[in-house]
Amino acid sequence: MTFLIRTIDHTASGREIVRERMIEQDSLIIGRAAENDIHLPDLAVEQQHVRIGTAPGGMLRIEAVGTLGFSLDGRSADAATIDPREGGELALGSAILAIAQENGGPVAITIRQVEASEGKADVLRSFALASTLPGKRALSWAFVGLILIAFLAVPVFTHLTRDRIAPDAAREGQVAFDGSWSTGRLSLAHHGLEDNCEACHVDAFVSVRDSTCQTCHQDLGEHAPSPRLAHGRAPAGMGDAILWSVAATFGKEGPGACTTCHTEHEGPTRMEPASQKFCADCHASLDTRLTDTALGNASDFGKAHPQFKPAIFTRLQQTAPVRISLGDKPREANGLKFPHDIHLDPQGGAARMAIRLGHVGGSSGGYGSPLACKDCHAPNAGGIGFAPIDMEADCESCHSLVYDKVGSTFRTLRHGDVRQAQADLAAMDRAPRRPVVTGRSRPGQFARGGLYHSNFGPPVPTLVGVNRALASGGVCRECHLPATRNGMADVMPVNLTDRYFLHGGFSHAAHAQEKCSSCHKAETSKASADLLLPDLKSCRECHLGEDAVKAEVPSGCAMCHSYHVPGGPMPQDHPARARENVAIVNRMGR
């Protein structure tokens, strides 16, 4: 076999010197020793390092002679077989021996020195992903800068440099980018301030002050004078005391502050009424601290609530109503005679009269059926309560005060003015005329001379007729009690209560799904002295405390009571909440 050994050296000036020689041998030995076929003066090479011999099929066999291996095409090996036509590169120490054979010619072995591979470490560094991505440090700083500027520096700077003006829901806020600080949407009541954070958050690092709330809510009533309020509050438990001391450290105003009950950023709903706990804090054991209080202790409607104390007139001619517990079975003295049972009895005379009035279709009537509550009790605006009873509208279609007829016109006594009625009767024309009641006279009290109109008119002397209207059996005494005023006959003043509960609100509209009779036992009431108010037990059939799981309507204090106006009407939003609750409970599987 013929080997062509080509040695390439470089002169000091960089010129290449190529030497070629042919060796006709079956195998070659390469090493540091001078007698080798190929001599490599390199200490990293052994004296006899590699033998290159022939192998079947024109292949070359390369074997390490000693214990050190060699590098073939960049890989370490001890022995290998290569095809010289494909070529191979043998590396020994700093020398590279390129093996090649072209078109059946001799196997050429080209020997050159490796150029020191500079920057090898750089190459290895290129293996890291970091070589293709921006640095972690640069990325980090970029993010930090972006976040701190957008979410901190801009809002803080614009907040500090804004004009201090009064809160104005119509204006956009002046602080830029502070929407990113909002922890949630505002309640519906405060929706107008959604983009105006500084309206409430006036000073940096100062919690929302009561005084800020009062710039808009300046007319809120006080629940009680501040010292009394503070005195009535139960001493905080250990947990609460710790929490409040922490809150005080961070500058919160304290348990009496607006924000204690009225939390914001809870989503676009109605502002939540304060929970029962806030009331119970004071009212659960109020009498132990405010010994002079008239209020009973209350902490939970289902468990601890005093019996209702409606304000009623208990004596005739009383000037102011008195509050008295329903537990004491109070009787009302309103100055009227009114048995509900007679009026509501579907088989009774009142029912027959109502039906008949319906048939007649008179201008004032039109009942057509036995009397029902609504025939006399008309809901007031908003449906929360009822309009006061009005004699002319609610009673007179049956209890007529007609005393005369002139032509086709009926003359009616003036209700509510006794002297005027007496004057009308006294001045009545004495000429005989046909009775007001037409048709056949009945026997008995409606016999001749006993006719209604002729009782107060001729032929009987006038003064007698006038007096008979107020006398026992007279028309006034049908409903009124007799009295004497300034020595003259009169009727007892009527005191009808239009608001029984002074400190609690009650909406009839919210209870529209109930019948009147489920709470008011009017059908069996024989006298107007009966107080037809439902008691605590009756309400508790549906309403129990705020966290009563089994109650049809779990009811917090705020459902009936208002904190800021204790005697005022019920807060607008509570009936709606109650109805929602009822609907939910109904849907839940009743």
Next chain:
Amino acid sequence: MASLPEDNVDMHAARRASDHESFLVHRRMRWARIAGALCLAAFLGYFLIDQQPRPGGGSWYGYTLGTIGLGLIVWLSLLGVRKRNMSEGRWSLKAWTSAHVYLGLSLIVIATLHTGFQLGWNVHTLAWGLMMLVIVSGLYGVMVYVILPSQMSANRKETTRAQMIEALAAIDRQLKQAAQPLGREQSDLVIAALEQDVFGGGAWARLTGHYPRCATRRALDGLPDDFTTMADNTGPEERVRVLLRRRDAQLGQIRRHLRLKALLEVWLFVHIPATIALLAALIAHVTSVFYYW
């Protein structure tokens, strides 16, 4: 063993045992158990404590969870400082890493309960989102550290990175020599293949292992198999083709290595910047809460 002092036997045995123990199972998963207990306590508190008016960062329990979470995040981010200092024993880096992983995972529970599930487009949710990004990227990192190293050593086949590059250089030298007889067009293909940077292609090519503009592959396509010269296998084109195939195979190994290494390292490019961004977002979060107190 006999040469070791008696009283040191236990210590050395323990140290040797710990040498082969992953940080995931360090001390029979002590930190996993501590983190689990922390999560359980946070959960119990969340469901047993009535947070008025609704659960969130503004209730006293919310502030408590937030403070714990903030402390944990700051401590976890200190791993970067800690790992640059050597120590042994109770506060060994392995213990520290174990705690880092498991306490980091417990933040998913603690911080999410701190939010009370009130998430929105604000700086507070930004902090939560960044924290989740950090945790998820960390989780990915732990997983690839378990899975990929064996694939990596299988691909290397006992060669070093330097050897891979050296082998490629050897092929390139032969290719330069072998391509001398080729025509202009084919020479240009070979030059393009030789000149192309092994480490080029960008991060995406590394992560996917997909190099659509590989010049070596193009050169192979431009030198189609010539079946007339196949028999004697001696033509210069065939020789170049063989070398190009060898180059392609070598490139394949290097690129597989690059891909595995990229998959192994990429999470840190999310984990670290997101951690630093999280610290900034936390500063904004806490400051804004007290600024608009």
